Amino acid sequence: MQPQTNNPTTLEPDAERERLKADVQREHDMYLRALADFENYRRRVERDRAKAAATGTRDIMLSLLDVLDGFDRALPYFSAAPASVAEGAQAIHRRLLDLLSAQAVTPLETVGTPFDPAIHEAIGSVESDKYPSGTVADEVQRGYRLGDELLRPARVRVVT
Template sequence: MNPSNDNVNVSNDDNLEAEEVNSTDAGEGAASAQSAVSAELEQLRNEVQEHQQRFLRSQADFDNFRRRTQKEKEELGKYASAKLITELLPVVDNLDRALAAVKENAEAESFSKGVDMIFRQLEGILSAEGLTPMNSVGQPFNPEYHQAIMQVESDEYEEGIVVEEVQKGYLLKDKVLRPAMVKVSG
């Protein structure tokens, strides 16, 4: 027996055991690496899903914003003339009073016709913008449309009915521009 062969055999046995340990470690290492990759992949998938949900929410928020902005724009366009018309209403009231006063005096008939033509023209322009006068007399009192300035006794109307209109009220399209000042039966 050669002592050097024994050493070689022992060395070979040690190498085989070392290879088995290394291959076992390598198998465990590969499984561990695969597990880490799977965990990282799952985490990335969750992040992608979270980002996708954020994107969808942002898209929905933007769509809602766009619709709301469009509605506000339409509303602004619909009532853009409200300020001007509100400032013109006292002029309409004064023209109406002038016509009523002139009709009592027959001498000023030509003046009355001129003022009446101006009044009708102004009324036509305002009507084209969507202004309509309220018809309050005989209607039940409604605080959204009427401003009560006095309560009077009336045999003709039951309680809570508008008896007289002191100042006309106006609607601009479907919105109250100025409530009517009225006397209400009590």
């Protein structure tokens, strides 16, 4: 603790005021700079994130599902093709499935489960004596999860 008389404020009030004024100005300038830096940073991050999302796993997986859907639709016709051709095509299909599962893309099990709009998209209703009313009767397009998140809902028909 310094004695009162040594306090520069009482000794040179004007100089002290000027010093404080300059300090405040400097601090304010620094504050504005920090804000500006953050603002520029945020803008960059946003741009990067948008770019990352566009090229992100999710989009790629979604477009791969389009290819997989093609296989799912083709499968019933494989039996009509020569055995060797069918085997080859099935091998490609398995390859694609393995690739997706390596990326944590897993199909949803739907048939016979209660309809749930969180993971199912209803495209129609059918009669059934196999399953109770309000459950999924059949799948028109398979749904998938990516990790724990829904990648695409399953398109289903529901028992009336």
